[in-house]
Amino acid sequence: MSELKEQLELRPCAHYGRPWRECFMTRKYECPYCHGSGERMEETPFGDYEDTGCPHCNGSGEVFALVTIDWQAGSASKKNNPLND
Numbered sequence: 001m002s003e004l005k006e007q008l009e010l011r012p013c014a015h016y017g018r019p020w021r022e023c024f025m026t027r028k029y030e031c032p033y034c035h036g037s038g039e040r041m042e043e044t045p046f047g048d049y050e051d052t053g054c055p056h057c058n059g060s061g062e063v064f065a066l067v068t069i070d071w072q073a074g075s076a077s078k079k080n081n082p083l084n085d
């Protein structure tokens with residue numbers, strides 16, 4: 001079975017100042033919760049069903065990801081590593 005994949009190649013660029021940030025938006029994917037319908041049927045207190053809209057895609061039937069890359073200066077000391085805070 002074929003599968004289309006998106007790949008992001010990480011490569012630092014010459015940029016004045018630090019830290020810097022890059023943002024990417026993926027293509028849109030079919031919402032895995034509503035399978036692209038954008039609907040979510042819920043039973044009312046009267047036994048009817050109403051479309052309340054999919055809470056994952058807000059009724060659009062599609063989702064996408066925002067990928068943010070925060071470039072940081074390398075450090076020989078773990079003391080300066082923001083991930084250790």
Ligand SMILES: [Zn+2]
Pocket residue numbers: 031032033034035036037038039054055056057058059060061062
């Ligand atoms: Zn959805």
